[in-house]
Amino acid sequence: MRYSALKVFTQGLTGNKGWKPVWREPDPKPQYNVIIIGGGGHGLATAYYLAKEFGIQSIAVLEKGWIGSGNIGRNTTIVRSNYLLPGNQPFYEMSMKLWENLEQDFNYNAMVSQRSILNLFHSDSQRDAFVRRANAMMLSGADAELASAEDLRRELPFLDFDNARFPIKGGLFQRRGGTVRHDAVAWGYARGADLRGVDIIQNCEVTGFDIKDGVCTGVQTTKGAIKAGKVAVCVAGSSSRVMAKAGIRLPIESHVLQAFVTEGLKPVLPGVITFGVGHFYVSQSDKGGLVFGGNIDGYNTYAQRGNLPVVEDVAEGGMAIMPMIGRARLLRSWGGLMDMSMDGSPFIDKTHISGLYFNGGWCYGGFKATPASGMCYAHLLARDVPHPHATAFRLDRFKRGYLIDEKGQGAQPNLH
Amino acid sequence: MIIDHPLLGPRDAAEFTYLGDATLINRPDPAAPDAADGFYEYLYLRDNPAGEHNELWYHEQGDRAWLVVSRNTLTHEITKVELARDVALRLGRDR
Structure with missing residues (x-):
């Protein structure tokens, strides 16, 4: 159902009895091309852009609780692009531009x-x-x-x-x-993704990864094993706990x-x-x-x-x-x-395990980044190369010495 | 949170500053052949567990002692507090 002023008007005249749930509640299929772990703002935005901008079929979003129950519903709703460093600022400005056109793009009132x-x-x-x-x-x-x-x-x-x-x-x-109305961002992306065939599977906790010979082929969940061509972790706040199941320690x-x-x-x-x-x-x-x-x-x-x-x-x-x-x-x-x-900046990157991708480390700046994070993560998942505005958000940047430290605080996470 | 300081008794956590995981006591050997990797992991990577966590707190507005506090990151319950010096000596450091 497409939303419009006419729809609101006619629904108002008929007692608002014609509104339907805006996403399905499907059971997981045995296999998907892409599994996104985490039904928060970033995960749902990733699914939405993967389906809409990159034409990827067969996508699932796995959420441990209900969608939008994490930080997308817990922030102070501020959007801005007033960063300083070259690795950050073009990315956040891209996000700002996506915010400006978001409601028209996904046909949902996000109260931008x-x-x-x-x-x-x-x-x-x-x-x-x-x-x-x-x-x-x-x-x-x-x-x-x-x-x-x-x-x-x-x-x-x-x-x-x-x-x-x-x-x-x-x-x-x-x-x-x-x-921006934060919950509506999650709902709008969820609706947009669902309309394009993405399975949003709630109350489905990932309990492990199927990794063999350095290749990730799927996940174990509380709703059974699911195979996947690519597994995309997107669970900021709990990144260390989830990635520990894949044996990866994070700079977080x-x-x-x-x-x-x-x-x-x-x-x-x-x-x-x-x-x-x-x-x-x-x-x-x-x-x-x-x-x-x-x-x-x-x-x-x-x-x-x-x-x-x-x-x-x-x-x-x-x-x-x-x-x-x-x-x-x-x-x-x-x-x-x-x-x-460790430097106050996020990650959107592949891991050393083939088929396993990571998005996280958003510190307390994740909400404003939601559209760009989804777009850049979708770009990485679809094409296996980083989006031009997200080339600095690499997991190995500390080892290489390419930190993106806006405040110049060093490796002290509680000071960023 | 109240931290039961081994020398001073129970103190408000607001008197302390927080450094992080107590593994920061185990500085790698700078002369080792893999020192670069060792220091990368030491400086940047963390286990970040949900549950029992040993961590370094500094009594900045008190006696300036470094403490190793065992605290549950899910409940904020503090189960053990030791002087960081005692922990370091036990780990084989000379001070």
């Missing part, structure tokens, strides 16, 4: 809202760094705009410009950045990132705003809640919940730039698992 993202700066040296970043962004074709404190006072008068410790000196805008630690939402408020925030000194980012959802987050907790964990010191730290970050946030009451908080890699 380019309401802008603003990175505040608080010192002269930080302004210089942001000017450099803005130039890098523009070189990749992205938009960037430097705003002075006077500009911001007009546009966002509620910010604490004269904070004694961290006065706001200005900010870097990316007007094309914004937010799992950490928890917390997020928070307040009670619903009248519109106060026009876009996304980030603090330049601590780690704090905030936007307002269409329901009115302020959605915000900060740093990861900083220790290895697979528990999808964090601890109170980070809650305090995030709240302090909010109060430092936006004292009015202190009037809002916190409604919910939650945690999601991050693949924190």
Whole structure:
């Protein structure tokens, strides 16, 4: 069923009784050309683009729980392409362009809202760094705009410009950045993939890989053995656990990132705003809640919940730039698992096992990358060569010395 | 989380900074013929288990001791805390 305004109108007149489930719930077939492990945003996007852009037939997505139950439903919904390094920025700008056309592409309302993202700066040296970043962004074709404190006072008068410790000196805008309804991204890709014949198999946990003489020929699952020409792992947050079943150790630690939402408020925030000194980012959802987050907790964990010191730290970050946030009451908080890699950048690569592919290490930047990650992973799976915008995301880059370390923190995952 | 410091008793984990997997104590031999591979694995690769995990915590806002904390990464339960020095000596390091 194709969605349209007319459809919504006629369904409204007939009691909305004609809507059907938008994906099937098939049993697994004994064999597929491509098996994608992980029914999150990236896995579903990969399946969608494999079928749509590369014409691959016979694809299955295996999901341990239900689709969209992981980080695609646990993030703060921000999309942006304001990176610095050559290995990263063109990839994220490609993702931004895919976001801009996503709803038309998969005929699903993902509520893509380019309401802008603003990175505040608080010192002269930080302004210089942001000017450099803005130039890098523009070189990749992205938009960037430097705003002075006077500009911001007009546009966002509620910010604490004269904070004694961290006065706001200005900010870097990316007007094309914004937010997207995260669950709808998973559902839209799932629907689009299903329409093109992809089997989305939920409640199907992969328990092992069939690997013989360095070739992966299929997987063992809780719904039986399934053979596959290519097996594509796409389970960021649990990458180490899944890849350990194939005997592969990764340059990844799992950490928890917390997020928070307040009670619903009248519109106060026009876009996304980030603090330049601590780690704090905030936007307002269409329901009115302020959605915000900060740093990861900083220790290895697979528990999808964090601890109170980070809650305090995030709240302090909010109060430092936006004292009015202190009037809002916190409604919910939650945690999601991050693949924190050794340089803060992701992987989209083959492994040394033939037929086994890996996508992961997204740190806490996975959501914005969803369309490009799917497109580039599909490209790699279909053609066995990396997409031109994802050539740097190699698993062996640490051994070769080609790190993509945006922050320059070194091999310390909890600092990225 | 509360870390039961062997010398100071129970302390809030917020007083500590976290380094990572306690295998970082076992620095490879730089004179070995395969030292490059050894250091690559030492520096970059991790087991990253779900469950029992031995890890290095530094008491930055306390006595500046390095501790090896055994903690369950699924429940955050801490089962054992030792001075990293004691662990290193037991592993055959001279300090």
